[in-house]
Amino acid sequence: MSILIETLKGKKTKTPIWLMRQAGRHLPEYIKIRQKYKDLMEMFLDPEVVTKISLQPVKRYRLDACIVFSDILMIPYASGCDVSFKEGVGPQVKFSEKFNFASHKLDPVIKGIESIKNESEVPLIGFVGGPWTTLLYCLFDKEERSQMNKSLIHKNEKRINNHIEDLTDIISNYAVQQVNAGIDAFQIFESAAEDLEDEYFDRWCLKPTQKIIHSIKSKTDIPVIGFPRKTSKEGYVKYSNIDKLDCISLDYDFNLDHINKLNPDVAFQGNLNPVALLAENNILQEEVDKILIAFKDRAHIFNLGHGVLPNTSIKKVEELVNTIRGK
Incomplete structure (x- = not known):
């Protein structure tokens, strides 16, 4: 068994490392x-492209x-939405207020997964976006998403309720x-968790995530990682106690002094x-040491608290990996 899977199953091992947006x-x-x-x-x-790009950083x-190598917006794409990724603009979704899921549209991704498995010597992580984060892209434009607040959420509460359950099933x-x-x-990326508080967090983040995990665990006991990015300390505590969650991924703003408050x-x-x-x-080394000491x-x-930035140098990533390998 790999050190990654051993760690995900709760065993203290030599620290494994992978990076969000490593490809x-x-x-x-x-x-x-x-x-x-x-x-x-x-x-x-393109399954061949998915395979090549997924394996590039591993090699x-x-x-x-x-x-x-994929995106959380493959779900809206397979559900009849017009999804585009324009350079300089970012992802855009045109939603007709109904999800018409056609699983065959995702066959190329599935073929890519099968191809990667044939070539990869390390564990393969699949993923989805959390229902709340995925739905945000369908209901709100870029400007609205960047200014998400209680008022806007409350104004759209009925609309969100109308779609969140169907999207969770999909x-x-x-x-x-x-x-x-x-x-x-498997990892669930709830990248917009910070937008939800209290009742909304419970209703639109915790409960849907629980349902997804139970669906996975009904088929297999593969480990599941959850990433409720930038939620509150209380949100992290609640999320860490989701039934059958194996691992919680912490964003870079999470105060490591609060680790003991999370599910042990x-x-x-x-x-x-x-x-x-x-x-x-020296700064990189200091930050790495802080994390390793906190989790000793x-x-x-070991991972990032969000994705690798485009202007990151290969040399720096190599230094990080070598540092973790040397511990």
Whole structure:
């Protein structure tokens, strides 16, 4: 069993490392492929490209996990939405107020997963976006998402309630598709968790996540990681106690002094600030040491508190990986 899977199952091992957005714009081999395509969606729907790009950082850095090169917006795409990824604009979703899920639209992703499994020597992580985060892209434009507040959420409460359950079922279905294709672990990215408080957090984050995890666990006992990015301390405590959650991923703003308040039975992942990879060597080393000391008695996967930044140098990532390997 790999050290990643052992750690996810709660065993204290040598610290494994992988990085969110480890495949992407900081790699010249990625850019070489990206330049051949007008839209990212074309790449997400090409199993050969998915395989190559997913494996690029694993081969370069000898990481302990491979994560599928894909996007959380594959769900809206497969549900009849018009999804585009325009350079300089970011992802855009045109939603007709109804999800018409057609699972066959995701066959290229599933074929990519099967292909990666044939080539990868390390565990493969599949993923979805949390229902709340995914729905935000469908209901609100970029400006609205950046200014999300209680008033806007309250104003759209009925609309959100009308869609969140259906979307949760669709995401659960897709998660099981990935499980059946052979993934070894799974991560739920609730990247917009910070927008939800109290009752809304319970209703639109915790309960849907619980349902997705139960769907996965009904098929297999692969470990599940949850990432409720930038939620409150109380939100992290609640999230860490979701039934059958194996690991909680912490963002870079999480105060490590609060680790003891989280569920002691889950593993931890995180939580280096991606900006630290742009800093001087001594600063990077200090930040890494803080994290390793905080988790010295815990089952812990070293990762970032969010994704690798595009202007990150390969040398810095190599230094980080070598540092973790040397501990």
